[in-house]
Amino acid sequence: MQSNSATQNSVLPKKGSRNTRLANDRLVVFLFLLPALILFLIFVVYPIFRSVYYSTFDWKGLGQPVHNIGLGNYVKIIDDEVFQKSVKNVVIIIVLSLVLQLPAAIILANMVGRNLPGRALFRTIFFLPYVLSEVNTGIMWMLLYNPDPERGFFNGILVQLGLHPVNWLADMNVVLFAVFLTLTWKYFGFHLLLYLTGLQNIPTEIEEAARMDGATSIQSFFFITLPLLSSTIKTSVQMSVLGSIQQFILVWVMTRGGPVNASETMATYMYRFGLVRFQFGYGAAVAIIMFIICVIFSLLYQQLTRKPDYLTGL
Amino acid sequence: MARKLYTLLSIVFIAAFMLSACTTPTQAPAAATNAPAAATDAPAAATDVPAAAEPVVITWWHISTKDPALSDWQKMADDYMAAHSNVKIEITVLENEAFKTKLTTVMQSGEVPDIFQSWGQGGMIEQVNAGLLKDITADLDANGGEWRNSLGALDAFAVDGKNYGVPWDMGAVTFWYNKDLFAQAGIEAVPTTWSEFLADCEKLKAAGITPISVGEGDKWPGMHIWAYLVSRIGGADAFAAAAASGDARTGSFEDEAFVQAGYELKKLVDGGYFQEGFLGATHDEMNATFGNGKAAMELGGQWSPSVQAANSADLLGVKNLGMFSFPAVEGGKGLVTDIVGGGNGFAIGANAEPEAIDFVKYLTSLDNQKVIAASNTGIPVAKGAGVALADPNMVLVSEAVANSTYYQLYFDQVLPSAMGGIINDAVQKIFAGTATPEEVCAEIEAGFLAQ
Structure with missing residues (x-):
């Protein structure tokens, strides 16, 4: 479009037509964007501002909010031990995801992405949990985690092995890790898929060249595959962190954030104190805090990872 | 010609609605006296309900996710619809916790269902204060308090002497x-x-x-x-x-x-x-x-x-x-x-049509309360329905309450x-x-x- 109009301009002597043309283009662009923009403003931007407004009220959700308390909700939230606990839990989930879940996905992607026999089958198996709904996953894992060795799969195995059964979802020291295991099972297929796509983009010549130079497969992985995957890793890390901050369904289905807040995440905290306890202003304030954390993380992360990608230069 | 007829018909309907809306509240009990026959004799009631030909959709949310209660409720709704061809009952079955969450959300919009699960008192008082429930005191008192006297434990669903719902089960822990x-x-x-x-x-x-x-x-x-x-x-x-x-x-x-x-x-x-x-x-x-x-x-x-x-x-x-x-x-x-x-009861949403109230009356009728009792779904509140309690365990609870x-x-x-x-x-x-x-x-x- 751009180059086209430029050549036409060189033919046309009139000076004003270029500007009209450009203005026309802009108008068309604007008109095409308009429907999406309107929807975006109504369903994304407006609710955010509305939430900010509600978050300054002590409001039970029935009738109009009248009791404005300014930043009172925010002060209360940041002061609340349960909220601090939920932030800590989210941080633990993020760290575990980055340290365990993503490396596992990279390693598996390398295995099933290359020349493993029956790799199509493995790819399907690993991706299957991601397709399953979160509620189904939660209920299924609750059954697996059942403390009764005669009914729970994990405790059944432990008892068969002569070990002590574990109260997976009832022990306050274990529950968060039990939930994390389910999260990993559920989501690592998604990251695996991301890495598989990334691997497809790496030209085989580079690896072949390295092999000719005598690089071992481990060297080739660390010095060629990983650096060339960097842009995929960037995306995957960001998805993983944001997903962890917003995690709600699985946790709520399996533990309701319990026992006694041991598996509380920020999202379950928002639900418990906003909806269950009918404090909608307070809940809105929690949502705004989560929103701010997500935005700050995204901006910082993009600043920190600005180094261009090796392959695309982006 | 046909079009003119339709126009005329719709004008008549609109006028009828406006006039009925204008009637003073004091006349309401008198109008309701036609309906109580439905409690005991459902099929006959069809002719008594005003504007019988007008299609009415009743929305009903209950939390009995498992049989036999699930099919019992469905059967009662089907029977009522069979007897009242103009009424369509849309049932939404929700699990207990999911129901509370979903109700909270619809309460925001004020679009509550016509009939929904309620436990009375605390939560119900808030719904009343928010103007989400319908005062059915007059319906209960109609015909010399026929409906009111047929049920027990109504107080749990009353606020300041006005009733906004009826129980169908009252038990004990x-x-x-x-x-x-x-x-x-x-x-x-x-x-x-x-x-x-x-x-x-x-x-x-x-x-x-x-x-x-x-x-x-x-x-x-x-x-x-x-x-x-x-x-x-x-x-x-x-x-x-x-x-x-x-x-x-x-x-x-x-x-x-x-x-x-x-x-x-x-x-x-x-x-x-x-x-x-x-x-x-x-x-x-x-x-x-x-x-x-x-x-x-x-x-x-x-x-x-x-x-x-x-x-x-x-x-x-x-x-x-x-x-x-x-x-x-x-x-x-x-x-x-x-x-x-x-126990459990049904609250009546603010926008409920008279048919919805009539249907609740049918649900809490002696016959249907006996069905609830016989299938162990609950301890009936309709007087005389207790004899249908087949399960000795339910009889124990019923005696403990009594x-x-x-x-x-x-x-x-x-x-x-x-x-x-x-x-x-x-x-x-x-x-x-x-x-x-x-x-x-x-x-x-x-x-x-x-x-």
Whole structure:
């Protein structure tokens, strides 16, 4: 479009037509964007501002909010031990995801992405949990985690092995890790898929060249595959962190954030104190805090990872 | 020509609606007198309901997710629709917790269903104050109070003398126990005092039997143990004094009865009387444990036997099931015959058509209440329906209710709705051992003062 109009301009002597043309283009662009923009403003931007407004009220959700308390909700939230606990839990989930879940996905992607026999089958198996709904996953894992060795799969195995059964979802020291295991099972297929796509983009010549130079497969992985995957890793890390901050369904289905807040995440905290306890202003304030954390993380992360990608230069 | 006819017809309809809307409220009871015949004789009622040809859609949300209640309700709706060709009943079945969440959301918009599950009092009062419910006092009083006199326990669904719903089930929370396991542990009589109860727990534990099954992951099953202890220790007055508002409030949730209840509950936790993993168990899971004969007792309401059966491996539940009232605590003011309980009812949404009210009348008719009684879905409130109770367990609950010296509605139903979550979260800390009873009571008191 751009180059086209430029050549036409060189033919046309009139000076004003270029500007009209450009203005026309802009108008068309604007008109095409308009429907999406309107929807975006109504369903994304407006609710955010509305939430900010509600978050300054002590409001039970029935009738109009009248009791404005300014930043009172925010002060209360940041002061609340349960909220601090939920932030800590989210941080633990993020760290575990980055340290365990993503490396596992990279390693598996390398295995099933290359020349493993029956790799199509493995790819399907690993991706299957991601397709399953979160509620189904939660209920299924609750059954697996059942403390009764005669009914729970994990405790059944432990008892068969002569070990002590574990109260997976009832022990306050274990529950968060039990939930994390389910999260990993559920989501690592998604990251695996991301890495598989990334691997497809790496030209085989580079690896072949390295092999000719005598690089071992481990060297080739660390010095060629990983650096060339960097842009995929960037995306995957960001998805993983944001997903962890917003995690709600699985946790709520399996533990309701319990026992006694041991598996509380920020999202379950928002639900418990906003909806269950009918404090909608307070809940809105929690949502705004989560929103701010997500935005700050995204901006910082993009600043920190600005180094261009090796392959695309982006 | 045809078009003109339609136009004329619609104008007539619009005019009819406007005129009927203009009638003064005092005339409403007179208009309603036509309808009560429906209660006993549904098919005949079709001709009495005004504007019979006008199609009406009734939206109904209930929480009976399992049979037989699920199909019983469906059949009643089908029968009613068959008798009233203009009425279409849209049923939405929701699980308990999902229902509460979804109702909260629709309450925001004011678009409540015509008929929906309600437990009365606390939560219902808030809905009334928000203008979401319809006053059906006139319908109850029509025909010399025919409908009103046919039902019991209407007070739970009344605010300031006006009715906004009707109950269909009123029961009691009691201990259910496995007679075989009691015999196995050498316990001959059910405990009537708290120290006997603790001694029996110890006997069961010594015999290698889990004494009590509780679903503390859902929180409310365990909360009822604490609520009963409060009621047994402090009597009717302790809770009433703490739950009142304004100048009527003479007590607090930090009073002796509440704290001591926490310590008594702690004895059960410290004694190790609950099943493995009780902190994470759901209500279904707790009933699976008891229903499969893996625990000797559980505290639960009239719904328990059917939930136990539904969650047990053979779908039959405990073969030798017994029931006893929560034991009296020595030195406490409450009697062993005082009851903590509640029931289920239907609230009427503000926009409900007269047909919806007529349908609820049909649902709570003697015949349909007998169906509810016969299938063990609940303890009927319609007078004379109790004879249909086939299950001896339900007869026991029904007798406990009938002979109660004091009827304490569930704590979380009497208090403002947010308090349910606060009490549940606080009491769970006693089960988990993360807070002392004093701290738990202070948390509840702080939550109450913030309402």
